[in-house]
Amino acid sequence: MNTLPAWARRHLAALRALLVFTVICGVLYPLAVTAVAQAPGLRHRADGSRVNADGRNAGSALIGQKFTDAHGDPLKQYFQSRPSAAGGGYDPTASGASNLGPEDVVDTLPDPALVKAGRPDPNARQSLLTQVCVRSMAIGAREGVDGSRPYCTGGGVGAVLSVIGPRDASGAVVHPARVVSVNEACPATPFLATYRGVKVECRAFGEDVDAGRITPVRGGTPARPAVPSDAVTASGSGLDPHITPAYASLQAERVARARGLSAGRVGALIDRHTAGRALGFMGEPAVNVLQLNIDLDRTAPYRG
Incomplete structure (x- = not known):
């Protein structure tokens, strides 16, 4: 006659189930999968190729x-x-x-005081576009080909403008009042002298460019760059x-x-x-x- 109380029997049954499934799922199944993985034709891949x-x-x-x-x-x-x-x-x-997408085109510029002191700025960040431009220029120099590509400046950063001014219902700037090259820190000379008749300015440190319409500029580079896309982008x-x-x-x-x-x-x-x-x-x-x-x-x- 079982004299154990009901709560003890339930806990004992749960413990037996835990032990059985531990043996099956934690010992027997891994051993079986390992044995199958060592079969001819599979062993090389299972061992990490x-x-x-x-x-x-x-x-x-x-x-x-x-x-x-x-x-x-x-x-x-x-x-x-x-x-x-x-x-x-x-x-x-x-x-x-x-996890950077095609709309990631605006850099976070480094503090010029830290740059002058030879120290990195932990808050600075290159956009995906600038990363691609930098890599393409470096590979072009290494392989002796033209490293330029669309939407990149000659200096190897993203060719992107912030066009500031009144907008129409669609969000397009009607009459630009200011135009800023968002990835070229002052005192750099912008990659474009003028845009729609307005002088292009370099970007001052800390300047908020989101007030303008962010406008990538394709430029006059070939549609098919000499440096292939897999050379400048990482895989998933x-x-x-x-x-x-x-x-x-x-x-x-x-x-x-x-x-x-x-x-x-x-x-x-x-x-x-x-x-x-x-x-x-x-x-x-x-x-x-x-x-x-x-x-x-x-x-x-x-x-x-």
Whole structure:
């Protein structure tokens, strides 16, 4: 005869259920999944798709990484990955995007007093547009091509105006009274001298430009910039290990020159590590940067 009170029986039943489901869900199920993952054809992916070079683990074929020196500068003998917004860059524990959208075009300018003192301003922030412009100019200089692109100034910031004046019912400024280049801090010379007959001013520190209509200016740059879009924008995960064949081709001459190779030989290596569209129709062709760089080290070690 069970002499336990009702409350004790309920707690004992709950404890038995907890132990049973702990064994099933916490022990047996993970072991079963692990066993299946070690089956032929799955083991490499389940173990992280690790890539070995000279007997050491060089990274994962599924996660991008930097190819820079101790100062963070790109190494000329290697192909460079696309930017990453995951943590400090390609951090799988902080996978994610910058969450900045196409309307993020106004910078928060640094305090000129801190700049003069050589100190960073923690409140300063580059807009997504300026980040793209800065990256494009830097890559253009590195690869020896024109790094300009639409909506960027010649100085490499977002070409954006605040047009101040009375507006009509649609919100358009009817007669501009002032025009401010919002991403060019005084005493800079604005990228445009005048806009609709009004002199363009540089932006004073702390000036509120939201009073005007924010107006990006496309400029006269080519519709298709020399620097591809994946070279200046991060992927949604921040971990993308691939670049487009166009970005790889842009870097080929620099890598060939650094390693003393012909452009044709480097092009053949790019082709070898270019994967086609998934199932023949999904996505775009892509080049795995890590595997390409490892192949370069094996076939033509850098002697610099």
